[in-house]
Amino acid sequence: MLFLITSLIIIIVIFDLIWKNRFNKSLKQPFAIPLFGNLHQLGESPHEALQLMSKIYGRVYGMWFGSRYTVVVNDMDVAREIFVKRFDNFIERPKLPSLASASANFKNLAVADEYWWKMAKKKVANTFQKTQLMHHAYDLIHSESMRFVEALGKYSKQGEPVQPRRLCQRFAFNVILQYAFSDSVSYEIKSQNEMLGNERSLNELVESIDAFFKIVANGNLCDFIPALYPVYYSYLSKYGPHLKVHQLITDVYKKHQETIDIDNPRDLIDHLIIDSMNNTDTSIDKDLDQIQNILIGFDFFIAGSDTSSNTLEWFILMMANYPEIQEKCYSELETLLKPTGQVLLSHRRETPYLNAVIKEVMRIHPVAPLGLPRISRESCTLENGIEIPAQTQIVLNIGSICRDEKYFDTPMQFIPERFLVDNNLPQHVVFGLGNRSCAGSQLAMDEIYAAASNILLNFKISTLNPNETISEKEKFSLTIHPVEHYFVNIQSRK
Numbered sequence: 001m002l003f004l005i006t007s008l009i010i011i012i013v014i015f016d017l018i019w020k021n022r023f024n025k026s027l028k029q030p031f032a033i034p035l036f037g038n039l040h041q042l043g044e045s046p047h048e049a050l051q052l053m054s055k056i057y058g059r060v061y062g063m064w065f066g067s068r069y070t071v072v073v074n075d076m077d078v079a080r081e082i083f084v085k086r087f088d089n090f091i092e093r094p095k096l097p098s099l100a101s102a103s104a105n106f107k108n109l110a111v112a113d114e115y116w117w118k119m120a121k122k123k124v125a126n127t128f129q130k131t132q133l134m135h136h137a138y139d140l141i142h143s144e145s146m147r148f149v150e151a152l153g154k155y156s157k158q159g160e161p162v163q164p165r166r167l168c169q170r171f172a173f174n175v176i177l178q179y180a181f182s183d184s185v186s187y188e189i190k191s192q193n194e195m196l197g198n199e200r201s202l203n204e205l206v207e208s209i210d211a212f213f214k215i216v217a218n219g220n221l222c223d224f225i226p227a228l229y230p231v232y233y234s235y236l237s238k239y240g241p242h243l244k245v246h247q248l249i250t251d252v253y254k255k256h257q258e259t260i261d262i263d264n265p266r267d268l269i270d271h272l273i274i275d276s277m278n279n280t281d282t283s284i285d286k287d288l289d290q291i292q293n294i295l296i297g298f299d300f301f302i303a304g305s306d307t308s309s310n311t312l313e314w315f316i317l318m319m320a321n322y323p324e325i326q327e328k329c330y331s332e333l334e335t336l337l338k339p340t341g342q343v344l345l346s347h348r349r350e351t352p353y354l355n356a357v358i359k360e361v362m363r364i365h366p367v368a369p370l371g372l373p374r375i376s377r378e379s380c381t382l383e384n385g386i387e388i389p390a391q392t393q394i395v396l397n398i399g400s401i402c403r404d405e406k407y408f409d410t411p412m413q414f415i416p417e418r419f420l421v422d423n424n425l426p427q428h429v430v431f432g433l434g435n436r437s438c439a440g441s442q443l444a445m446d447e448i449y450a451a452a453s454n455i456l457l458n459f460k461i462s463t464l465n466p467n468e469t470i471s472e473k474e475k476f477s478l479t480i481h482p483v484e485h486y487f488v489n490i491q492s493r494k
């Protein structure tokens with residue numbers, strides 16, 4: 001009996017080995033081992049590992065995430081063909097248990113299947129167009145950036161160094177909290193023991209989001225071995241870190257339903273509730289529709305906090321490391337705006353250099369370097385002869401494209417001027433491509449501009465030691481942030 005079982009396992013292993021390594025003749029791939037495929041090669045920094053592989057296997061190559069065949073795209077032309085031209089075949093994301101448990105089986109926006117995605121996309125597009133919500137966003141982003149400046153002002157008055165991470169997190173959290181839920185938290189950083197109510201739950205939320213990102217980030221084996229799906233799915237559905245965030249948003253949603261004034265919607269959630277009330281399509285299940293609204297709130301929270309917060313953290317780091325670039329930004333802002341002491345979003349056209357600096361920070365440290373994966377519905381052959389089998393996972397390596405000399409001269413150097421000279425550089429890839437690219441890109445660009453410009457107008461940022469720069473090493477956890485929890489000095493410009 002034991003002999004039979006051992007023989008069977010050996011046969012399966014050999015079959016898996018041959019199958020994985022001869023699967024797609026049209027693409028090169030690293031040698032894949034049974035069961036894991038190439039997952040063991042991703043390590044702590046999958047975006048860097050995948051970029052290194054592109055040097056060996058080409059700009060588009062195959063690999064295995066467990067039993068899921070994957071094509072990694074490091075090339076803009078192929079990316080455009082897949083994500084824009086052949087959008088319909090690549091509209092969905094892979095059906096991973098970690099994503100299923102957090103999205104009521106793909107009924108949200110960020111990882112929804114085609115049916116639910118189309119519904120969610122329509123709802124979000126409808127609400128985005130509402131002028132009330134646009135004004136709300138404009139005002140709250142401005143007032144939030146002034147609160148950020150005020151919080152930094154306290155450090156500069158006391159002459160204390162500041163650790164930007166937690167302040168950036170609060171800023172990004174507050175923008176989403178106010179935009180979606182009309183709520184906010186204070187900027188005061190308290191110790192664990194001092195925290196009360198709102199403050200403690202914010203901390204727990206940040207931890208839950210971190211834990212959720214860790215689960216979906218580094219190619220978790222349980223997500224890529226179908227035999228493990230059911231157990232993993234039930235485990236996450238009972239104990240997953242997303243549950244806390246779901247609970248919070250469900251409570252807020254219910255409160256909104258009780259207090260809504262349909263003539264004066266306060267925020268995104270109110271707009272979604274009204275949109276659902278006005279929807280006369282009888283084929284839509286009302287309970288599921290409500291679940292989807294809650295999940296959209298969840299998506300905004302998850303997708304919109306870490307991304308913007310990390311971008312700002314990178315921005316502050318780069319300004320400390322490149323004082324001469326910081327000075328140029330300041331001169332541009334000072335000439336225009338010093339008398340008011342405040343930059344508005346409407347000033348953006350008049351600050352081309354700062355706009356270029358923000359773009360360059362987002363290029364050199366793209367916070368979502370692997371985007372969110374997609375999946376092919378049917379097999380197809382691309383224009384250059386590459387074959388993509390059905391159900392192939394597609395990973396767009398945004399980090400690699402942003403650092404490729406095919407698209408950017410001397411890509412590892414921080415040169416904002418490149419965006420003043422050439423308007424057509426493909427930096428927009430940081431938000432993904434096509435109809436399913438980032439739903440919050442406009443909001444993100446607005447909040448990053450508002451915070452970055454007002455910080456630079458009011459403070460000079462410097463490293464603690466004038467002879468040292470802060471490490472630009474990246475830590476990956478779905479999004480990337482600086483590996484160091486760094487400190488900077490800030491000095492008032494007034």
Ligand code: HEM
Binds near residue numbers: 176311373
């Ligand atoms: C610097 C900031 C940000 C970056 C770099 C970023 C990047 C991305 C990327 C690369 C994707 C995957 C797109 C694809 O599959 O092609 C994405 C999706 C998404 N992002 Fe962002 N994002 C940012 C900020 C935000 C913000 C502030 C929000 C919400 C308020 C947001 C909401 C979303 C949502 C909902 C999706 C899923 C879209 C869909 O599946 O239709 N993001 N983002």
